[in-house]
Amino acid sequence: MDKTLSVGALEGVRVLDLSRVLAGPWASQLLADLGADVVKVERPRTGDDTRAWGPPWLADGEGDATGESAYYLCANRNKRSVTIDISHPDGQALIKRMAAEADVFIENFKVGGLKQYGLDYASLKAVNSRLIYCSITGFGQDGPYASRAGYDFLIQGMGGLMSLTGRADGTEGAGPVKVGVALTDVMTGLYATVGILAALARRDRSGEGQHVDLSLLDVQIASLANQASNYLIGGMVPSRLGNAHPNIVPYQEFSTADGYMIIAVGNDGQFRHCCEALGLAGLAIDERFLTNPLRVKHRAELVALLEAATKTRNTREWVKAMEAVGVPCGPINNVAEVFEDQHVLARGVRVEMPHVSGGNVAMVANPIRMSESPVQYRSAPPRLGQHTDEVLLGWLRLSGEEVDTLRESKVL
Structure with a gap:
């Protein structure tokens, strides 16, 4: 089979992504890698918070900084960027019209944060009963902490991971340590993707969409794996062991x-x-x-x-x-040694994608290897609003004059 002629496993699936930072964008990037059409909706002028989380910055074809942060670039390939002000009534109307055309909606606002705009699950279900609506929050849609903001570092502490990470008490340098990447966010993105794919599979049978509720805290606790089981089964509270394993020696x-x-x-x-x-x-x-x-x-x-x-x-x-x-x-x-390793080189873990600025973006390849519908690297992470006209003209079939009017009203 000619892989250049194959289509992605999720070809035809439309994803409307209102998430920012890492957990939500990680999920939507994975869906995009697998072939979904992902439209990233961002705030006009500022966009995703992580666009400003630099240095380092991507260099253009002349070697000058583009203003695109490495952080933003790690989680936003294969997407199209649209700028819409959801605080404006016309912006809300646009999102509703797009949701009516979408299969999946991803958001990571605080609990209830989108209700004031009429973009909560109940409101969008009314315009598209087949919509898979995925909410990612720190603590979930209910419970005493539901209204709190949640960040990866905070959740690593509250969810037990930091009690297991670091040198053992009584040794030099002892104390809790966070994992060196925002691992809770990444795992939440992966769990969100699994939940979305399961909901899509159910919709194929039932015709109905549903609400998928992802909590960083829930995910972190679930990811304690054998350490949680050691406590639940053995009654032992796991402690920091440095790099040692609690159940295996050496x-x-x-x-x-x-x-x-x-x-x-x-x-x-x-x-x-x-x-x-x-x-x-x-x-x-x-x-x-x-x-x-x-x-x-x-x-x-x-x-x-x-x-x-x-x-x-x-x-x-x-x-x-x-x-x-x-x-x-x-x-x-x-990390430099990782990308120089002969096996890593042989597996093609580093990929280069041309960027609209004229330079190239070096990225980590998707680790999923599929024989019949392989991941395709279609487009580099987009510039802010790069595809606004394209999406509104295509998805919603607006006229050029309507788009111009929305831009003049600062909705876009």
Whole structure:
């Protein structure tokens, strides 16, 4: 099959995106990557908050800054940008008309924030009963915290993630640490996408749309995975262990002669091979370390013995030795090293897209690889309002004179 002639899996799905910053745009970018027509509605003159979250800025064809922030660029490819002032009655009317033509509506206003404009779920359902309306908030549509604003950093703390991240109490540098990317926002975008796709599948059977309610706090708690289960099943409150694993040993970073490496032993056979590679075969038959539960019990003793050996050679040598015996092992790369890695290069994880400014945008490829409807990189993240006329003339079939009038009234 000629992949250049294939269409996206979501070809024909129209998405009206009123979200800003990261969680909502992450979801809409994923839908756009999969072939949906995503129209990003932004405030006139200022647009998405993240457009101003720089430096760094994208350079144009002459090497000059364009004013497009790297942050904004990471989550807005394959979309069309339209500027509409939703505080203006004519702007509200435009959004309603667009919603009547859309399959999906995404927003991340505070709970009830769009009701004053007549753009809440009940109002838009009245004009399009098939609409999938996805709301992303910090704390959900109900509950005692529903009216609060929610940000990723705050939710990482409230949702338990920071209680698990950082050096163990009593060690140097101990204390809670947030994850180095806005991971709660990213995961919420992924969960939102799953919910939207499930709602679209149900609509195919029932003909009815529905409201999808996503809470950053709910997502963060759900993403605690085994750590939440450790508490719910075992009654143990998980604590910070640095880079160690609460249930598996050895499964952490180890010092080497020139830095650090990660050893991730998942079973007793791998532990035996690890010990042999380190020249510590006797540890594999030591009664303290025969099974994983015993290794967890004697964690401190075992780690000290292993690290005494790992410090004697450099990371590259250890990785080669561990790979030779089937023990998962690898370096701790910085971001530059990630994009220089031979495997990452072979997988095409970096993509270049031409930008309207005349330069190119380097972006991270979508990790979903589909054999029959692959992701297509159709367009770079748009300039503010780049497609306003195109969308209003196409989606709503307005005349050029009507668009000019709306612009003169500062609706656009």
